[in-house]
Every structure is written in structure tokens, then in C-alpha cells.
Amino acid sequence: MQERFDALLAELGLPPRRTFALRQLLDQISLTRGRPIELVAVPVNDPDYPSGAWVPYPNVDVIFHKATTPPHSTHIVLHEAGHMLCRHVVQPHALPRFLAQYSPVGHDPQRLVEAFGLLRCSWSTEEEREAEAFARHVGPWVRDRRPASGKADAGAIDAFTRILDALGGTHG
Amino acid sequence: MNGLRLVPPVLLWIYVLVRRKAVRESRTERALLLTFGAAAVGATLEVSMVAAWLDRLTGAGANVAQVVKHIAVLGAAAGAHEIVRSFALPPDRAAAGAKRRLAVFAVGAVVLVTLFALAPVHDAEAPELTVRYATEPVMLVYWAVFLTFLSSAFLNMVRLTIWYLQHAKPSPLRTGLIAIGLGAALGLAYAAHKVLYLALRAAGVTTGPVVQSVQGVGSSLLAAGTVCLVAGCSWPALAEQPLARRVAARRAYRTLTPLWRDLTAAAEPDPADAEEEGVEAKLYGRVIEIRDAELALRPWVPRELAERAQATARELRVPARHQHAAAEAACLEVARRCKARGAPAVCVPATRVEGVADFADDVRALVEVARQRRDGGHIADLLDLAPSGLSQRPTTAKRRHAGARVVTEVFSPVYLAVGILLVVGAVSTRNPVTGAGWGLLAALFAVVVPYGFLLHGIRRGRYSDRHVRIRQQRTVPLLIAGCGVVTALALITLLGAPRQLVALVLAMLAGQFVTLTITLAWKVSVHTGVAAGVAVVLTSVFGPSLSLFWLAVALVAWARVRMHDHTPAQVVAGAVMGGGIAASVFSALR
Numbered sequence: 001m002q003e004r005f006d007a008l009l010a011e012l013g014l015p016p017r018r019t020f021a022l023r024q025l026l027d028q029i030s031l032t033r034g035r036p037i038e039l040v041a042v043p044v045n046d047p048d049y050p051s052g053a054w055v056p057y058p059n060v061d062v063i064f065h066k067a068t069t070p071p072h073s074t075h076i077v078l079h080e081a082g083h084m085l086c087r088h089v090v091q092p093h094a095l096p097r098f099l100a101q102y103s104p105v106g107h108d109p110q111r112l113v114e115a116f117g118l119l120r121c122s123w124s125t126e127e128e129r130e131a132e133a134f135a136r137h138v139g140p141w142v143r144d145r146r147p148a149s150g151k152a153d154a155g156a157i158d159a160f161t162r163i164l165d166a167l168g169g170t171h172g
Numbered sequence: 173m174n175g176l177r178l179v180p181p182v183l184l185w186i187y188v189l190v191r192r193k194a195v196r197e198s199r200t201e202r203a204l205l206l207t208f209g210a211a212a213v214g215a216t217l218e219v220s221m222v223a224a225w226l227d228r229l230t231g232a233g234a235n236v237a238q239v240v241k242h243i244a245v246l247g248a249a250a251g252a253h254e255i256v257r258s259f260a261l262p263p264d265r266a267a268a269g270a271k272r273r274l275a276v277f278a279v280g281a282v283v284l285v286t287l288f289a290l291a292p293v294h295d296a297e298a299p300e301l302t303v304r305y306a307t308e309p310v311m312l313v314y315w316a317v318f319l320t321f322l323s324s325a326f327l328n329m330v331r332l333t334i335w336y337l338q339h340a341k342p343s344p345l346r347t348g349l350i351a352i353g354l355g356a357a358l359g360l361a362y363a364a365h366k367v368l369y370l371a372l373r374a375a376g377v378t379t380g381p382v383v384q385s386v387q388g389v390g391s392s393l394l395a396a397g398t399v400c401l402v403a404g405c406s407w408p409a410l411a412e413q414p415l416a417r418r419v420a421a422r423r424a425y426r427t428l429t430p431l432w433r434d435l436t437a438a439a440e441p442d443p444a445d446a447e448e449e450g451v452e453a454k455l456y457g458r459v460i461e462i463r464d465a466e467l468a469l470r471p472w473v474p475r476e477l478a479e480r481a482q483a484t485a486r487e488l489r490v491p492a493r494h495q496h497a498a499a500e501a502a503c504l505e506v507a508r509r510c511k512a513r514g515a516p517a518v519c520v521p522a523t524r525v526e527g528v529a530d531f532a533d534d535v536r537a538l539v540e541v542a543r544q545r546r547d548g549g550h551i552a553d554l555l556d557l558a559p560s561g562l563s564q565r566p567t568t569a570k571r572r573h574a575g576a577r578v579v580t581e582v583f584s585p586v587y588l589a590v591g592i593l594l595v596v597g598a599v600s601t602r603n604p605v606t607g608a609g610w611g612l613l614a615a616l617f618a619v620v621v622p623y624g625f626l627l628h629g630i631r632r633g634r635y636s637d638r639h640v641r642i643r644q645q646r647t648v649p650l651l652i653a654g655c656g657v658v659t660a661l662a663l664i665t666l667l668g669a670p671r672q673l674v675a676l677v678l679a680m681l682a683g684q685f686v687t688l689t690i691t692l693a694w695k696v697s698v699h700t701g702v703a704a705g706v707a708v709v710l711t712s713v714f715g716p717s718l719s720l721f722w723l724a725v726a727l728v729a730w731a732r733v734r735m736h737d738h739t740p741a742q743v744v745a746g747a748v749m750g751g752g753i754a755a756s757v758f759s760a761l762r
Contacts, residue, residue, distance in 0.1 A: 051467055071531045072463040140456045140531075 001130070005137045008085050019143040022074055029084055036060050037084075039077060041067045052076035054083050075139050082134030088127045177219050180395075184212035184402070199267060200258040207251030207405055211398055214244035218391070239288045242318050243281045245394070249325040249359065250277045252352060252401050256329045259349050259408070260336035280321040287314040307373055315370055323363040329356035341493065341536055344411030344420075348404045355400030362393040421455045424535050431501075431542040432458050434508060435465035459534055471517035472507035477555065481506075484551050488636045491644045494544055497537070501545035505552035547643045547695045550736050579731035580639065583724060585702035586623050590615045592706045593676065599713060600670035610669045614677055617660035622653040641737050643695040650688045657681045675761035676709065683753045690749070697738045697746030703728045704747040708754035712762070 006016035012028035014020050030037045038060055052065040061084065065076040188209050194201040217223050223237035230236045250273065257266040291310040333353030340346045369386045377383060410416055481499035490498045511517075545552075597611025598604040626649050629635045640646045661677045683705060690696045703725040710718040729743040738746075 051464065066467055068463055068467055069534050069537075070529060071534045072460060072467075075460050075463075136453070136457055136460070139460070140453055 054080040078135035082131035181215035203254035210247030217241040326356040326359040348407035351404030358397035469507040497540040498544040502551040576731035576734035600672040622656035679757040700746035701750030704750035705754035
């Protein structure tokens with residue numbers, strides 16, 4: 001499995017077993033997917049919520065992660081990036097509570113549930129295990145280990161700012 | 173001997189040659205090179221052949237090598253001082269006044285050379301500048317100048333180091349500074365020893381231990397100090413080497429194990445079998461899993477609990493830089509227990525985790541939490557017992573601890589120490605009353621007076637309780653107790669107490685020294701240490717029947733673990749330490 005991860009990284013132009021910046025990896029993934037990736041830190045403690053989630057909206061990929069220490073947040077983001085990189089097929093998971101809270105204003109939560117999402121809450125399924133293994137494999141090689149929001153189109157940022165304002169949190 | 177002396181200069185010169193290009197890199201690198209270069213010169217001149225060659229070469233008489241060596245020592249001290257500044261202070265403050273300090277160093281060197289030139293020329297090859305010419309006025313001035321420069325640099329270094337240690341979290345830099353500070357303290361001891369020697373010589377004393385040992389003591393102190401300085405200066409760079417990183421990762425991994433085990437057992441089930449290779453990857457996995465578990469436990473940590481934990485840590489006088497970790501450890505433990513007993517979750521907005529920027533910080537923070545959890549576990553008990561609605565079992569918990577508390581009090585080290593001093597005193601002389609009197613005298617200074625200081629400190633709020641449950645508070649009471657034992661030892665030896673009692677007090681002193689050393693890093697159990705020591709002493713005085721006392725040792729060990737004041741490892745280590753010291757020191761000397 002580890003050789004496969006190294007090959008996946010090499011495809012993105014990231015030499016394996018060398019340090020790299022988290023944003024470098026995310027930028028490369030978004031290039032291959034042809035759409036931006038947004039990181040959003042969610043200030044919740046509810047144990048029913050997963051520590052991270054990848055929600056592929058129609059023209060942007062959003063990675064939600066709980067607010068925790070920078071290395072831990074980075075790891076959560078890497079896990080979700082692992083899903084994208086391994087081209088996991090998004091399962092229509094039961095995540096109504098999560099999305100009801102975090103869907104952008106003006107979006108119907110139910111539609112977003114149908115838009116699917118992947119969660120990092122348990123390592124029960126094979127795909128979750130694979131994504132977690134990816135995060136553990138590359139985690140020690142991330143240089144900054146501090147997720148930071150990069151450039152994205154103004155609309156997406158605006159939408160997320162509104163969600164976060166509603167939640168009283170900040171950008172991750 | 174001469175062969176061994178070649179090793180340090182060769183190593184130092186290799187370092188200087190390898191790193192010579194680093195001069196352009198930074199101020200710290202320049203200071204490092206100055207320190208190592210000066211130390212290399214000094215160490216080279218310790219080789220008597222080189223020193224004699226230099227003396228002949230310059231033709232200015234014997235002892236030229238001594239002056240060069242002294243200037244090299246000053247240079248090493250000045251360089252090390254700059255390194256301490258760059259470690260401990262922000263860059264702009266560290267650089268401030270560097271030119272002035274350089275000028276002072278240059279003036280000092282010039283003054284030393286001038287004074288040496290003014291001194292009468294001695295053609296005979298003198299063994300030491302100090303020994304033959306110590307009483308010549310010019311040489312006294314020479315020594316005064318040299319020692320003043322040296323001790324002011326060392327004093328500044330010790331001061332800066334202590335200041336930094338009080339503020340900084342554990343890191344390779346901090347470890348390096350501890351070694352440098354130790355080196356500077358040894359340098360101060362060297363200066364003090366020289367001053368004492370010169371004062372005695374000036375007063376006309378030519379015999380006695382201080383005068384006769386001057387060469388050996390002086391050069392050993394200087395050598396040990398230089399080793400500490402060099403080790404401390406290079407430690408932060410060495411700690412970045414792969415091997416050192418692996419060792420550090422393994423240590424952190426082990427320290428985190430108990431925390432990880434408890435938290436992950438309470439939180440979500442274990443993730444997939446870790447297939448990472450290498451201890452650094454394992455450490456990464458462990459940190460992530462602990463943080464995952466912490467996230468899962470957060471709903472059981474309402475803000476009120478976090479505030480109460482902080483307040484309790486403050487009340488118990490946990491040192492300021494450990495308070496945060498102690499409170500976090502206590503919160504996690506209470507949350508774990510609440511979750512385990514099915515208490516309802518309290519959902520609160522998340523709080524940001526402060527002070528963690530990168531992975532190394534995260535490891536440090538968690539290691540600190542794990543240590544505080546080990547050393548100050550009772551904070552969680554206090555929080556869990558306090559009326560808060562979270563816990564419904566304060567009374568049963570209290571009753572359960574009652575037995576352990578009684579054992580802790582009855583077999584407290586103070587009673588045991590006084591008792592054993594009286595008993596051993598009584599059987600050491602023909603008249604038991606006289607012997608007990610000796611024991612009482614020893615107990616008065618070795619136990620009662622230091623204990624009085626402790627009680628006074630508790631009243632002033634300096635210590636948490638009579639058993640000083642917080643490890644970081646234990647150092648000063650242990651030092652005071654050590655002073656008491658030394659006083660008692662001096663008194664009973666001078667007054668001619670029975671040999672067996674002197675042996676016992678010596679064993680107490682050894683025990684205190686070992687305990688103090690361990691306590692700087694780990695909370696070894698004093699209760700079981702003293703109890704085991706008493707068991708060994710009783711057995712060797714009264715015969716094997718008294719080995720029944722080991723049952724009491726076991727009881728004490730149980731009580732200390734039950735009260736959550738110590739871990740099983742800490743009580744076992746205490747018993748081994750106490751028993752071992754009593755068996756070796758007391759049995760050998762009685």
C-alpha cells in the first residue's frame with residue numbers, strides 16, 4: 001500500500017520521502033481535479049460529528065476539519081485528501097446532522113446530503129482505512145503541518161465566511 | 173595519561189577545521205567557533221610537551237604557555253557567554269552590547285599579557301604559575317584580573333541560564349543550556365577555589381588540603397567545566413542528527429504510552445493495525461491517536477471544569493510553566509472517568525489549543541501532559557471529588573482511600589527516620605539511654621528542624637501538603653533536609669557518637685542525595701524508600717526476624733499507589749533505592 005501512495009505522490013510531482021508543504025499537495029490535487037479545494041475549520045466538540053469531512057460541492061471541494069492543534073488538523077486534511085487522491089467513490093453516507101449545520105446559507109441540506117460526502121470518524125470501512133493509512137504515511141513529511149486557506153474564487157470564500165460567521169468561528 | 177590528554181584537543185581542532193566556513197552563517201556560529209577554537213588552544217596547551225615547546229620558542233621564560241592558556245579560557249568563556257545569550261534571548265537583544273563585551277575581553281587579554289611581562293622572569297621551568305609565584309604582588313594582581321573577568325562571564329551565564337530555564341519549555345536548546353549553566357557553575361567553583369588558595373597563600377599558609385590539592389582540583393574543575401560547556405554548546409545541533417532524533421522520539425513514544433492507552437481505551441476503538449516502520453512514524457501515529465481521543469473526550473470537559481482545574485493547579489502551587497499541562501491532564505482524566513461511567517456529554521464551543529505550532533510542539537505539549545498526569549494525578553481526584561454534579565461518588569471514594577491515608581501518615585518518613593535513629597542509637601552504646609540521647613541529637617538536626625521548615629513553608633503556602641505531592645516542589649525541602657543531615661553528621665562525628673549511628677546518618681545522607689538527583693526528573697517514592705531502608709537497617713541490627721518489616725514496606729507501597737500519589741514503578745524504584753543504599757552504605761560502614 002505504501003508503494004502505491006509513493007507512486008500517487010510521484011504522479012503529482014512530489015518526490016516521496018521528502019518534506020513538502022500541505023498547500024503544495026492540495027494545489028496539485030486541485031489541478032488534477034480541475035477545481036479548488038477549500039479548508040474550513042469547524043469549531044464544534046460534538047462527538048457525533050466526524051473530525052473531518054470532504055464534501056464535493058458542484059464546483060469546489062470543501063474539507064471540513066474540527067479545530068484542533070495544527071499538526072492534528074493537517075492530519076485530518078491529509079486523510080480527506082487521501083480519499084480524493086485514491087479516487088474513492090463517494091458513498092451516500094448518513095451525514096444529515098453534520099451538513100444541516102454546515103451547509104452554506106441558501107443551500108438545501110437535503111440536497112447536500114445527496115451531493116455526498118466522506119467522513120473521518122471511524123476506520124470501519126476499507127476506504128477509511130486506506131485514507132487514514134495515506135495520512136499516516138505522508139503526515140510526517142509535511143513541512144509546515146499547519147493547514148492554511150489558499151486562493152479560491154470569491155464566491156466560495158464568501159459562502160464559507162457566511163457559514164463561519166453564523167457559527168462564530170474562524171477560517172482554518 | 174599524556175595520551176588521553178591528546179584526545180580533547182584533537183577532537184576540538186577537528187571540529188574547528190570542519191566548521192571553519194560557518195563563520196559567515198550567523199552570530200551563534202561565530203560564537204561557537206570562538207568557544208571551540210579557544211577551548212582547543214587551551215586543551216592543546218594542557219599537553220605538557222606543547223607547553224614546553226611554546227615556552228622555549230618564545231624565549232620569554234617559562235610559563236608563557238600558562239598565559240596563552242588563560243587568555244584562551246577567557247576567550248572560551250566570552251564565546252560561551254554569547255552562545256547563552258543567543259540561546260536565551262531574542263536575536264536583537266542577544267546582539268546588543270556585543271562590541272562592548274569584545275572590547276572588555278581584548279582589554280582583559282592585554283592587561284594579562286602586560287602584567288605577566290612586568291613580573292620577574294623565572295627561567296627555571298615552573299610546574300605552575302600558581303604554585304611558586306602565588307605570593308608575588310604582580311602575580312596576585314594578575315590573578316585578580318583573570319579571575320574577575322572569568323567569574324563575571326560565568327556569573328552572567330548562570331544568571332541567564334536560570335532565567336531561561338524558568339521560562340522555557342523542554343527542548344534540545346533547554347537541555348544544552350542546562351549543560352552550559354553547569355559548566356559555568358563549575359567555572360565559578362574553579363574561580364572560588366583559586367581565590368581561596370591565593371588568600372591562604374597570601375596569609376602565609378603553605379600546608380593543608382586546599383593548598384596541597386590546588387593543581388589537581390583546579391585542572392579537574394576546569395576540565396569538567398569545559399566538557400560541560402562544549403557539550404552544551406553543541407547539543408542543540410547534535411539533537412538534530414538522525415540518531416539523536418530517533419532516541420528522542422523513542423523516549424517521547426514511551427512517555428506517551430500510558431496516556432495513549434488510557435485515552436484510546438475510553439475513546440473510539442483502535443484504528444487499523446499500525447503498519448508504519450520506524451519509531452518516528454510510530455510517534456506520529458501515537459500523537460494523532462491521542463489528539464483524536466482528546467477530541468472525542470472534549471464534550472466532557474465543560475469550561476467550568478477547565479477553569480476549576482487551572483485554579484486547583486494554582487492552589488497546589490504547581491509551577492506556573494506546568495500549570496496548563498497539569499490542568500489539561502486533570503481535565504482529560506476527569507472526562508475519561510465521566511465518559512466511562514456514562515455521564516451525559518456537555519456540548520460547548522471548541523476552544524483553540526494554544527501554543528502548538530508544529531509537530532515538535534505537539535509532541536512536547538503531550539509529553540508534558542503525560543508527565544503531569546503521572547506526577548500530579550491527584551489533581552484529577554480532587555476535581556472528581558469536588559461537588560460539581562458530575563460525580564456522585566465522593567463519599568465512597570473518600571472511604572476507600574481512608575485506609576491508605578492512615579498507612580501514609582503512620583509510616584511517614586519523618587516518624588520512621590526519628591524512630592530508627594532512636595532505636596539504632598539505643599543499641600549502639602552500653603547504656604541505652606546515652607545511645608538514645610545520641611539518636612535524639614541526630615534526629616533533632618537531621619529530621620525535626622528540616623521538618624519544621626517544611627511545616628513553615630506549608631503555612632506560607634509554598635508547598636501543597638506534608639508529603640509534598642507535587643514533584644517540582646520537592647527540590648527545596650529535600651535540599652533543606654540534606655543540610656540538616658550534614659549538620660547532624662558534623663555534630664555527632666565531632667562529639668564522638670557511636671560508629672553505628674554515624675553509619676546510619678551517612679546512609680541517610682546518601683539516600684537524600686540519590687533521591688534529590690532522581691527527583692529532578694522523576695517522582696520516586698520517598699515513603700517506600702525510607703521504609704525499605706528501615707527494613708534493611710532493622711534486619712542487619714536485630715537479625716532476620718525483623719525482615720517481617722518488609723510487610724510494612726509492601727503496605728506503604730500499596731497505600732501510595734492507592735492514593736494516586738505514585739505509580740507502581742515509582743514505589744518499586746523507591747524501595748529498591750532505599751533498601752539498596754541502606755544495604756550498601758549502612759552495612760558497610762557500621
